[in-house]
Amino acid sequence: MPLLQISLRAGKPDAYRQAIFDSLYRAMRETLNVPEDDQFMTITEHEPANFRYGAAFGIDRSDELVFIRITVFNTRTAEQKKALFRRIAELLGESPGIRSEDVFVNIVEAALENWSVGNGLAQFA
Template structure:
């Protein structure tokens, strides 16, 4: 699933090959409630990313995530996606520098 998400992000957002700061967390059913109409296969994908992506790029990401997760056996209808794109100054990188002060090495305004 980590590889599927990374491939979707590369495809839709153009993130670099080595940009794979991805965490997989699974929660026991007893610790979560599944939204109405969903099953035990429900999956919530939360993506924290740099801001600047257009609605078109976000839609492409949604489609790429669902397609790639479906390829590994997850039902498309069970996948919900939540994007969180705080401002660049809210990311501390490369020894404590604000991301807005750095050359990130790739475009975020797609």
């Protein structure tokens, strides 16, 4: 039940943004065993004045940088997370064509009882 929040600079066409959604969903299905149709993602676009990044950690980023925050159950292994990072970079490189240097991913883990996916219920508690 991942929840994705994607941030990028404004101005990309619909097809570009949809390719991001598709690539991220595929990467999660392949590495985290996310169920079919488990797609909860948003993209937020930012004007250049509201989008800042640096070259920390020796990575030469560009204005094509995409920030991806994935909130998931706290049940995934380190190996699954590493595989997810690799697969996201690969698939975003293929479509829509984002350089791996411009793929910034952060996983936030939440306990099962911290989720309500509708109807005011704690479905996983």
